[in-house]
Amino acid sequence: MNVSRCLRFVLYLALIPAAAMAQDRRPSHCIAIADAGGFIHKAAFADPLDAYSVRLNYVDHAMFLIETAGGLRVATDYTGFLGSVPPPDAVTMNRAHISHWTPTPDPEIPHVLPGWSERVGEPADHNLDLGEMLIRSVSTDIRSAAGAGREENGNSIFVFEVAGLCIGHLGHLHHEPTDEQYAALGRLDVVMAPVDGGLTVDLPTMVRTLQRLRSSVVIPMHWFGPYSLDRFVAGMEAEFDVDRRAESFLEVSLNTLPSRPTIVVLQPAYLAEAR
Template identity: 65%
Template sequence: MRHILLFFMLCLTPATLAAQESRTPSHCIALANGIDGSRFIQLASYDVDVAPENVRIHYIAHASFLIRTSGGLNVVTDFTGFTGSAPLIPDVITMNHAHESHWTAFPDPAIPHALPGWGEFGRGIDHHLDLGEVLVRNVSTDIRSQFSGSETNGNSIFVFEVAGLCIGHLGHLHHEPNDEQYAAIGRLDVVMAPVDGGLTVDLPTMMRVIERLRSSIVIPMHWFGDISLNAFLGGMRANFQVVEVGGPSLDVSLDRLPSRPTIMVLRPEWLRATQN
């Protein structure tokens, strides 16, 4: 029996072995340590190497982020077809169809995995994309329809499990998740949250969502100038540390999550081939 097992192991192709590349498992539970906000600032080009067991998050624009792994996988959220002047072909893109600033009908066919956050009207969609180093999954939520009604399951909260972390992107969220949706999301170590206060959910609802998710790091997105951003920050300062990163990027690892829930303010910047 041992000889037969060894024979089958030797027959595995390199492609099969690559597909089975392991990742540090994530249970959506944050480990806490002290933090100096400056430790997260990334001033180098977005495409420099990422340290092992780290994830780089770069705020591109609006609700679009680049999530880059130490193995060189590139994921872009709320992909519109443009990320800047850098010649980047992401490995994975996610999209939501609230507005054209969150999706494109014509993603580059060279992108291996294009994941829409919606399916047939009212039916939603399910994604569970396992690339070895990163697992991408989604939780469907409702969205406003073009006729001021509601499209059931028309938005997706995407969750990226990588380097032991659970990283969530709330998309164009239009209501507080119900208990079943909260359970499906799990505990997010890092969450990108829309804080415009009107086009998505109102600020009191978003603050309640963030409090319940209990994320170690919150990254505001979908804000339209410092007035709306500061309104959100002002409402959160009592329970959250606020760190102005001073740039578009930060590196995150499981062993350096803050002991106190922290809002990391990133300033969006298009991807360029060379950055100072």
């Protein structure tokens, strides 16, 4: 482990007791620290994880299931069905389209985090401390249903802070983040990015956004067949390595991030517990 990564790891551990004493909100180590660097390796859903590792399962469309070493399971842009698995511990949702949320989440899910506020125009402003993971939201605007206007703070980018990593899910992004939103996101080691090139942001905007985020790992999502996926990859491969996989999952830790920004293409698949 190099000096930079050692420092980040020590700072990450130092935040844990501080969080327990905080009266209001646990501090974000994603905003406090900025750096990256390593290698990604494969794993299987529900298998035991090494300490300080996270497994990312690409389930469908924009839905992922994040697994932690301590057994937490959190779903992004949850539509109500992950496969033949128990309900997760928490879910996030965005309402730009019904393929990113469900009006009837399983009542057994302890934490359901909508990316919008019941008060139109106000940010969702989530900051859920699950001990092993901190989930927070950065609100963004969405196009109106008619496409002629914009609804302020209609959706959210969710950030999952776990195992020293900062994992971002851009959701159904409709505009490039502002400087203030980039600052609120902080460092993102891993980012799930919609690459359809139209229903969310256009391809040049997505490329520009990811170039600015400079995450170690970019996982394309929200693609509709090889054409939109390949267009995105072609626009990124000059600055990013490309790792195309047949699997739907990867395991990553702070110490195994790639040394050069890498696009990791996963194949979506519903989940099933091993029998």
